Amino acid sequence: MLKITILAVGKIKNENFKKAFEEYLKRLSPYASLKVDELDPEPFYDNSDKEKIKEKEGKKIAKYLEKFKQSKIFILDEKGKEFNSTNFSEFLFKNELDEIVFVIAGTLGFSEEIFGYKNVIKISLSQMTFPHEFARVILAEQIYRAIAINKNKSYHY
Protein backbone atom coordinates (compact mmCIF):
# COMPACT_ATOMS: atom_id res chain seq x y z
CA MET A 1 0.00 0.00 0.00
CA LEU A 2 1.25 3.48 -0.90
CA LYS A 3 2.74 5.25 2.09
CA ILE A 4 2.10 8.97 2.34
CA THR A 5 3.56 11.26 4.97
CA ILE A 6 2.35 14.81 5.42
CA LEU A 7 4.79 16.89 7.40
CA ALA A 8 3.44 20.22 8.58
CA VAL A 9 4.80 23.00 10.73
CA GLY A 10 2.16 23.82 13.30
CA LYS A 11 -1.23 22.43 14.11
CA ILE A 12 -4.61 23.15 12.55
CA LYS A 13 -6.24 25.44 15.07
CA ASN A 14 -9.45 26.24 13.22
CA GLU A 15 -11.99 23.56 14.17
CA ASN A 16 -13.73 23.53 10.77
CA PHE A 17 -10.53 23.02 8.83
CA LYS A 18 -9.38 20.42 11.32
CA LYS A 19 -12.54 18.39 10.91
CA ALA A 20 -12.51 18.74 7.13
CA PHE A 21 -8.89 17.53 7.05
CA GLU A 22 -9.69 14.56 9.29
CA GLU A 23 -12.63 13.64 7.08
CA TYR A 24 -10.35 13.37 4.05
CA LEU A 25 -7.80 11.33 6.00
CA LYS A 26 -10.58 8.90 6.85
CA ARG A 27 -11.70 8.69 3.24
CA LEU A 28 -8.10 8.09 2.20
CA SER A 29 -7.44 5.33 4.72
CA PRO A 30 -8.59 2.38 2.55
CA TYR A 31 -6.23 3.48 -0.26
CA ALA A 32 -3.06 4.71 1.38
CA SER A 33 -1.24 4.41 4.64
CA LEU A 34 -1.19 8.03 5.63
CA LYS A 35 0.78 9.59 8.44
CA VAL A 36 0.62 13.21 9.56
CA ASP A 37 3.52 14.65 11.54
CA GLU A 38 3.46 18.13 12.98
CA LEU A 39 6.58 20.04 13.98
CA ASP A 40 6.33 22.73 16.62
CA PRO A 41 6.56 26.15 15.02
CA GLU A 42 9.07 28.62 16.44
CA PRO A 43 7.25 31.32 18.38
CA PHE A 44 7.52 34.79 16.84
CA TYR A 45 6.29 38.31 17.40
CA ASP A 46 5.79 41.34 15.20
CA ASN A 47 9.33 42.54 15.91
CA SER A 48 11.00 39.12 15.57
CA ASP A 49 13.69 38.44 12.97
CA LYS A 50 11.50 36.34 10.73
CA GLU A 51 14.36 35.17 8.49
CA LYS A 52 16.08 33.70 11.51
CA ILE A 53 12.91 31.93 12.58
CA LYS A 54 12.35 30.52 9.12
CA GLU A 55 15.92 29.24 9.19
CA LYS A 56 15.34 27.54 12.54
CA GLU A 57 12.16 25.92 11.28
CA GLY A 58 14.00 24.95 8.11
CA LYS A 59 16.60 23.10 10.17
CA LYS A 60 13.87 21.19 11.99
CA ILE A 61 12.29 20.24 8.69
CA ALA A 62 15.66 19.18 7.26
CA LYS A 63 16.32 17.01 10.28
CA TYR A 64 12.94 15.34 9.98
CA LEU A 65 13.48 14.67 6.28
CA GLU A 66 16.83 12.90 6.79
CA LYS A 67 15.09 9.54 6.94
CA PHE A 68 13.42 10.16 3.59
CA LYS A 69 16.57 10.35 1.46
CA GLN A 70 15.19 7.61 -0.82
CA SER A 71 11.70 9.11 -1.18
CA LYS A 72 10.25 11.82 -3.33
CA ILE A 73 9.55 14.92 -1.27
CA PHE A 74 6.95 17.38 -2.46
CA ILE A 75 7.16 20.83 -0.97
CA LEU A 76 4.05 22.98 -1.21
CA ASP A 77 4.98 26.39 -2.52
CA GLU A 78 2.94 28.97 -4.44
CA LYS A 79 5.78 29.29 -6.91
CA GLY A 80 6.05 25.55 -7.48
CA LYS A 81 4.89 23.55 -10.47
CA GLU A 82 1.15 23.72 -11.00
CA PHE A 83 -0.97 20.76 -11.99
CA ASN A 84 -4.53 20.16 -12.87
CA SER A 85 -6.06 17.31 -10.87
CA THR A 86 -5.62 14.73 -13.64
CA ASN A 87 -1.96 15.63 -14.21
CA PHE A 88 -1.37 15.62 -10.47
CA SER A 89 -2.72 12.08 -10.29
CA GLU A 90 -0.52 10.95 -13.19
CA PHE A 91 2.47 12.69 -11.64
CA LEU A 92 1.97 10.96 -8.28
CA PHE A 93 1.45 7.51 -9.69
CA LYS A 94 3.60 7.32 -12.82
CA ASN A 95 6.75 6.26 -10.99
CA GLU A 96 4.99 3.66 -8.84
CA LEU A 97 6.59 5.06 -5.74
CA ASP A 98 6.25 3.24 -2.42
CA GLU A 99 6.44 6.38 -0.41
CA ILE A 100 5.63 10.03 -0.94
CA VAL A 101 6.28 12.88 1.47
CA PHE A 102 4.49 16.23 1.36
CA VAL A 103 5.75 19.18 3.35
CA ILE A 104 3.67 22.22 4.29
CA ALA A 105 5.49 25.15 5.87
CA GLY A 106 4.19 27.24 8.72
CA THR A 107 2.98 30.83 8.57
CA LEU A 108 6.39 32.14 7.52
CA GLY A 109 7.04 29.78 4.62
CA PHE A 110 10.20 27.82 3.84
CA SER A 111 13.83 28.76 4.30
CA GLU A 112 15.78 28.60 1.04
CA GLU A 113 17.97 25.71 2.19
CA ILE A 114 15.35 23.03 1.60
CA PHE A 115 14.96 23.81 -2.08
CA GLY A 116 18.52 22.68 -2.69
CA TYR A 117 17.77 19.03 -1.89
CA LYS A 118 18.01 16.69 -4.84
CA ASN A 119 14.83 14.71 -4.10
CA VAL A 120 12.71 17.79 -3.42
CA ILE A 121 10.13 19.00 -5.95
CA LYS A 122 8.18 22.22 -5.46
CA ILE A 123 4.51 21.84 -6.23
CA SER A 124 1.78 24.45 -6.12
CA LEU A 125 -1.91 24.03 -5.32
CA SER A 126 -2.62 27.50 -6.65
CA GLN A 127 -0.83 30.75 -7.42
CA MET A 128 -2.92 32.24 -4.65
CA THR A 129 -1.72 32.33 -1.07
CA PHE A 130 -3.85 30.22 1.24
CA PRO A 131 -3.72 29.98 5.02
CA HIS A 132 -1.42 27.03 5.79
CA GLU A 133 -4.23 25.27 7.64
CA PHE A 134 -6.35 25.57 4.57
CA ALA A 135 -3.58 24.26 2.31
CA ARG A 136 -3.61 21.08 4.31
CA VAL A 137 -7.29 20.46 3.62
CA ILE A 138 -6.80 21.14 -0.09
CA LEU A 139 -3.82 18.81 -0.21
CA ALA A 140 -5.73 15.96 1.47
CA GLU A 141 -8.64 16.49 -0.92
CA GLN A 142 -6.36 16.49 -3.96
CA ILE A 143 -4.58 13.33 -2.81
CA TYR A 144 -7.97 11.67 -2.42
CA ARG A 145 -9.00 12.92 -5.86
CA ALA A 146 -5.70 11.76 -7.38
CA ILE A 147 -6.26 8.25 -6.04
CA ALA A 148 -9.87 8.24 -7.27
CA ILE A 149 -8.69 9.29 -10.75
CA ASN A 150 -5.92 6.68 -10.70
CA LYS A 151 -8.35 3.92 -9.70
CA ASN A 152 -10.95 5.19 -12.14
CA LYS A 153 -13.28 5.49 -9.20
CA SER A 154 -16.23 7.83 -9.51
CA TYR A 155 -15.95 10.68 -7.06
CA HIS A 156 -19.12 12.56 -6.35
CA TYR A 157 -18.46 15.95 -4.89
Added chain:
Amino acid sequence: MLKITILAVGKIKNENFKKAFEEYLKRLSPYASLKVDELDPEPFYDNSDKEKIKEKEGKKIAKYLEKFKQSKIFILDEKGKEFNSTNFSEFLFKNELDEIVFVIAGTLGFSEEIFGYKNVIKISLSQMTFPHEFARVILAEQIYRAIAINKNKSYHY
Protein backbone atom coordinates in the same frame (compact mmCIF):
# COMPACT_ATOMS: atom_id res chain seq x y z
CA MET B 1 -19.50 50.23 0.53
CA LEU B 2 -18.51 47.67 -2.09
CA LYS B 3 -21.38 45.33 -2.92
CA ILE B 4 -20.45 41.73 -3.57
CA THR B 5 -22.87 39.04 -4.66
CA ILE B 6 -21.91 35.39 -4.70
CA LEU B 7 -24.26 33.34 -6.82
CA ALA B 8 -23.93 29.59 -6.40
CA VAL B 9 -25.78 26.61 -7.74
CA GLY B 10 -26.63 24.34 -4.82
CA LYS B 11 -26.10 24.60 -1.11
CA ILE B 12 -23.07 23.75 0.99
CA LYS B 13 -23.99 20.41 2.52
CA ASN B 14 -20.76 19.66 4.34
CA GLU B 15 -21.03 21.20 7.81
CA ASN B 16 -17.32 22.05 8.09
CA PHE B 17 -17.21 23.90 4.80
CA LYS B 18 -20.48 25.63 5.64
CA LYS B 19 -19.13 26.92 8.93
CA ALA B 20 -15.82 27.95 7.42
CA PHE B 21 -17.66 29.86 4.67
CA GLU B 22 -19.89 31.61 7.21
CA GLU B 23 -16.86 32.57 9.28
CA TYR B 24 -15.34 34.38 6.30
CA LEU B 25 -18.63 36.11 5.51
CA LYS B 26 -18.66 37.40 9.06
CA ARG B 27 -15.08 38.63 8.80
CA LEU B 28 -15.94 40.34 5.53
CA SER B 29 -19.03 42.10 6.83
CA PRO B 30 -17.29 45.30 8.06
CA TYR B 31 -15.68 45.80 4.63
CA ALA B 32 -18.27 44.80 2.04
CA SER B 33 -21.97 44.34 1.74
CA LEU B 34 -22.02 40.70 0.80
CA LYS B 35 -24.99 38.73 -0.44
CA VAL B 36 -25.08 35.01 -1.16
CA ASP B 37 -27.77 33.63 -3.44
CA GLU B 38 -28.21 29.95 -4.09
CA LEU B 39 -30.05 28.55 -7.09
CA ASP B 40 -31.62 25.12 -6.85
CA PRO B 41 -29.56 22.61 -8.83
CA GLU B 42 -31.38 20.42 -11.34
CA PRO B 43 -31.63 16.88 -10.00
CA PHE B 44 -29.62 14.34 -12.00
CA TYR B 45 -28.77 10.67 -11.95
CA ASP B 46 -25.96 8.56 -13.36
CA ASN B 47 -27.90 8.00 -16.58
CA SER B 48 -29.12 11.60 -16.95
CA ASP B 49 -28.25 13.69 -19.99
CA LYS B 50 -25.79 15.94 -18.19
CA GLU B 51 -25.41 18.39 -21.06
CA LYS B 52 -29.14 19.06 -20.96
CA ILE B 53 -29.04 19.60 -17.20
CA LYS B 54 -26.09 21.98 -17.47
CA GLU B 55 -28.05 23.90 -20.09
CA LYS B 56 -31.08 24.14 -17.80
CA GLU B 57 -28.91 25.38 -14.93
CA GLY B 58 -27.23 27.77 -17.33
CA LYS B 59 -30.59 29.30 -18.19
CA LYS B 60 -31.37 29.80 -14.51
CA ILE B 61 -28.00 31.49 -14.00
CA ALA B 62 -28.53 33.69 -17.07
CA LYS B 63 -31.95 34.75 -15.81
CA TYR B 64 -30.52 35.65 -12.40
CA LEU B 65 -27.72 37.67 -13.98
CA GLU B 66 -30.07 39.83 -16.08
CA LYS B 67 -30.18 42.46 -13.35
CA PHE B 68 -26.38 42.69 -13.34
CA LYS B 69 -25.92 43.95 -16.89
CA GLN B 70 -23.94 46.94 -15.59
CA SER B 71 -21.71 44.96 -13.22
CA LYS B 72 -18.58 42.92 -13.67
CA ILE B 73 -19.37 39.23 -13.39
CA PHE B 74 -16.61 36.82 -12.42
CA ILE B 75 -17.23 33.20 -13.26
CA LEU B 76 -15.13 30.64 -11.42
CA ASP B 77 -13.65 28.21 -13.87
CA GLU B 78 -10.49 26.07 -13.70
CA LYS B 79 -9.57 27.27 -17.17
CA GLY B 80 -10.04 30.93 -16.30
CA LYS B 81 -7.39 33.56 -15.68
CA GLU B 82 -5.19 32.78 -12.69
CA PHE B 83 -4.04 35.35 -10.18
CA ASN B 84 -1.81 35.42 -7.21
CA SER B 85 -3.49 36.99 -4.18
CA THR B 86 -1.87 40.40 -4.66
CA ASN B 87 -2.83 40.58 -8.33
CA PHE B 88 -6.32 39.40 -7.49
CA SER B 89 -6.66 42.26 -5.03
CA GLU B 90 -5.42 44.79 -7.60
CA PHE B 91 -7.71 43.32 -10.22
CA LEU B 92 -10.77 43.60 -7.97
CA PHE B 93 -10.10 47.13 -6.83
CA LYS B 94 -8.41 48.87 -9.74
CA ASN B 95 -11.66 49.88 -11.46
CA GLU B 96 -13.29 51.11 -8.26
CA LEU B 97 -16.40 49.11 -9.02
CA ASP B 98 -19.51 49.53 -6.90
CA GLU B 99 -20.63 46.00 -7.42
CA ILE B 100 -18.97 42.68 -8.17
CA VAL B 101 -20.71 39.40 -8.85
CA PHE B 102 -19.05 35.99 -8.51
CA VAL B 103 -20.68 32.88 -9.91
CA ILE B 104 -19.88 29.32 -8.84
CA ALA B 105 -21.43 26.51 -10.85
CA GLY B 106 -22.81 23.32 -9.41
CA THR B 107 -21.32 19.84 -9.67
CA LEU B 108 -21.66 19.75 -13.44
CA GLY B 109 -20.00 23.06 -14.23
CA PHE B 110 -21.19 25.81 -16.57
CA SER B 111 -23.01 25.59 -19.87
CA GLU B 112 -21.12 27.32 -22.68
CA GLU B 113 -23.76 30.02 -23.15
CA ILE B 114 -22.65 32.10 -20.17
CA PHE B 115 -19.12 32.58 -21.45
CA GLY B 116 -20.47 34.60 -24.35
CA TYR B 117 -21.64 37.48 -22.16
CA LYS B 118 -19.73 40.70 -22.60
CA ASN B 119 -19.37 41.57 -18.91
CA VAL B 120 -18.30 38.05 -17.89
CA ILE B 121 -14.68 37.27 -16.99
CA LYS B 122 -13.50 33.75 -16.26
CA ILE B 123 -11.26 33.55 -13.22
CA SER B 124 -9.54 30.55 -11.73
CA LEU B 125 -8.66 29.84 -8.11
CA SER B 126 -6.42 26.98 -9.19
CA GLN B 127 -5.82 24.71 -12.16
CA MET B 128 -6.94 21.93 -9.85
CA THR B 129 -10.55 20.87 -9.62
CA PHE B 130 -12.04 21.51 -6.20
CA PRO B 131 -15.42 20.42 -4.84
CA HIS B 132 -17.78 23.32 -5.54
CA GLU B 133 -18.55 23.64 -1.82
CA PHE B 134 -14.88 24.03 -1.15
CA ALA B 135 -14.45 26.57 -3.96
CA ARG B 136 -16.89 28.78 -2.12
CA VAL B 137 -14.78 28.76 1.05
CA ILE B 138 -11.63 29.51 -0.96
CA LEU B 139 -13.36 32.36 -2.77
CA ALA B 140 -14.59 33.94 0.47
CA GLU B 141 -11.09 33.67 1.94
CA GLN B 142 -9.49 35.24 -1.14
CA ILE B 143 -12.01 38.10 -1.16
CA TYR B 144 -11.19 38.73 2.49
CA ARG B 145 -7.47 38.57 1.71
CA ALA B 146 -7.91 40.89 -1.31
CA ILE B 147 -9.61 43.48 0.89
CA ALA B 148 -6.90 43.13 3.56
CA ILE B 149 -4.20 43.66 0.91
CA ASN B 150 -6.09 46.63 -0.55
CA LYS B 151 -6.49 48.24 2.86
CA ASN B 152 -2.90 47.42 3.79
CA LYS B 153 -4.32 45.59 6.75
CA SER B 154 -2.18 42.94 8.38
CA TYR B 155 -3.79 39.55 8.05
CA HIS B 156 -2.50 36.90 10.41
CA TYR B 157 -3.27 33.41 9.21
